[in-house]
Amino acid sequence: MWTDKKIKKILLARQVKPLFTSSILSGLSNIFAVALIYTLLDAPDYATLPFAGIVFFALARIFIARHYLASSENNLTAHLYIYLTLTLFIGIFWGVFEFTQYKVESIQLRNIVMLLNIALIAGSITTLYSSRGVYLAYILPQGIAIIGVFSLHSPDLIVYLNLAIIIFMGFMIASCFNMNRIHKKGIELTYNNEQLIGDLNKEIGVRESVQVELEHNKGELENKVNERTKELEMINFDLENVISEKEKAEESLQYLAYHDELTGLPNKNLLIDRISQSIKISARDRQQMAILFLDLDRFKSINDSLGHAIGDNLLKQVAFRINETLRKHDTVSRYGGDEFVMVLEKLKSYNEAIQVAKKVINSLIKPFEIDSHKIHIGASIGISVYPTDGDEPTILLRNADTAMYRGKKAGGNQLQFYDASMSNQLRDRIELENELHGALENNEFYIVYQPQVSAKTGITTGVESLLRWNNAKHGEISPDRFVPLLEETGLIYSVGRWVVTEVIEFICTHNYDITFSINLSALQCNNHEFIDFVEAQISKAKVDPKKIEFEITESLLINDFETTKSFLDNLHTLGCTIALDDFGTGYTSMNYISRLPIDVIKIDKSLIRNISENNNLRSIVSAIVTMSKSLGMKNVFEGIETEDELLEIQKLDGDIIQGYYYSKPLRGDDVEIWLCDKSVEKET
Secondary structure: OOOOHHHHHHHHHHHHHHHHHOHHHHHHHHHHHHHHHHHHOOOOHHHHHHHHHHHHHHHHHHHHHHHHHHOOOOOHHHHHHHHHHHHHHHHHHHHHHHHHHHHOOOHHHHHHHHHHHHHHHHHOHHHHOOOHHHHHHHHHHHHHHHHHHHHHHOOOOHHHHHHHHHHHHHHHHHHHHHHHHHHHHHHHHHHHHHHHHHHHHHHHHHHHHHHHHHHHHHHHHHHHHHHHHHHHHHHHHHHHHHHHHHHHHHHHHHHHHHEOOOOOOEOHHHHHHHHHHHHHHHHHHOOEEEEEEEEEEOHHHHHHHHOHHHHHHHHHHHHHHHHHHOOOOOEEEEEEOOEEEEEEEEEOOHHHHHHHHHHHHHHHHOOEEEOOEEEOOEEEEEEEEEOOOOOOHHHHHHHHHHHHHHHHHOOOOOEEEOOOHHHHHHHHHHHHHHHHOOOOOOOOEEEEEEEEEEOOOOOEEEEEEEEEEEEOOOEEEOHHHHHHHHHHHOOHHHHHHHHHHHHHHHHHHHOOOOEEEEEOOOOHHHOOHHHHHHHHHHHHHOOOHHHEEEEEEOHHHHHOHHHHHHHHHHHHHOOOEEEEEEEOOOOOOHHHHHHOOOOEEEEOHHHOOOOOOOHHHHHHHHHHHHHHHHOOOEEEEEOOOOHHHHHHHHHOOOOEEEOOOOOOOEOHHHHHHHHHHHHHHHHO
């Protein structure tokens, strides 16, 4: 069954090719028959038109056949239809000529013509069998004409003659169809054989190429086997090394799982196990054991200002000093960050824990020399004792941590034993810290301003901006409680920027020719992005930077002078003034002050109390005033509450007064009223 369209077209072309190639023979047969009738039989005139048509269409059919065979891009279907049509016309003209024989009286002549037509019908099967349609188009008109002639001239024999002609025609058609079928089968078989031979040749070619490729691959495989053998030998050698390295890595991982990578000390995992073992030993021997929870003082400031590399080096040296201080059977662990935990076993009394803690603190007070930096730190230690303060590792650690925080809050560089009241304080602190995280978003912060008044004229020269917190749950909270939490949680940065924004907005709104002072924490002074923020806010608001004053404390100068100097120089370059707060309470070197861009010295209130009755205080304050004036600095006296204190300051030629004697810190609206009143007073 031919299903593929392209194959059908190829097979049809092969099938009808004999039709076109025999067109000359077929055409000449018809022309020869016409010529024979004209010359031998003396054809009548009425035969001229049919004979002319036969000759014309026979020649036309030869032309079409030759055109098809000569064309490289032949249109088989069109040529075949034209060939069939021309053959039909030839058959029709022969039929017309045959039908005209009923007029001929000579039976011999009529029979000769009839026999000639029968011969053409029989002979044409050899040239037209390849197309059944063409063969039928040629013989049917002639057969019909012969039957018609018999019907007109032989009424008595019509049945027999017509039956004979019909049988003859049927036989010829059957023979043509059979020859056509055999021809088609032969073409199909030939085509299939050709395809099979082609496929076999391809298969042979493929097999030959595959064989060549197999031989080639065999050679390559042998080479690869040799190479792979060598590689496997190397891999086995490397594998032995890998196994060895793996064992070392597993040992290292096992070590790191229980030791701090930086200091090499036991980490939390090993610490818990050591504490558990110590509890068991202490319970068995009916002895005490203590947990010392240590936190370094000022470590974060050092780490932020000098860098993490120096911070890491400092932690290593701290670990070494602690380890050198402890007894051999004691354990020291790095708990995390700048926190260390010591486990003291076999204690007979609390005094032993106290002695060890003091030794550790004293060892850490000594300065550390790291990369040309001389670093001073301290340590706060909290102590919990088994079984008094707990009988589980986590409880003892938590209680020691709580005690450490109490010691740190008390000023640092000291030890503190745990007592139950600390847990309540710790819970309060944690709750307060949680509230603090949402304070800025909930608009719970606000600014108050405390006036600063000239000691000579009573005119307000500035105000100190002070941060306050009114919590929705706890109400007003003291700055002494929440400011340290701001620094510990890192919220001081965002809150500090908020304070600057609020103060500058207040300056723009009220436009008074006074100074607005803003307090800075130690953490802010290590953040140089803060300077860019201040510069951007000043530029955006278009305020005079001289109206903004930043206050720092003496402790900043001691902790990291160079970082502080760079920070203050940049602020001063913007045009802002710098004030040194709480002067007289620390250990500020005069050399430091002379090298810094300090514009104002704020004298602490502790030097003012009872100054009228204390000659030593009076001498100290007088020296400070003289020094500030000689350095070109203004002096501000904080915490003035009585008229006697004011009079003494005036006698000492003090510049500016700040304290409850004049005014407590005021909210924004009250400050405006205060400034308006003072302005009226000044004008009068």
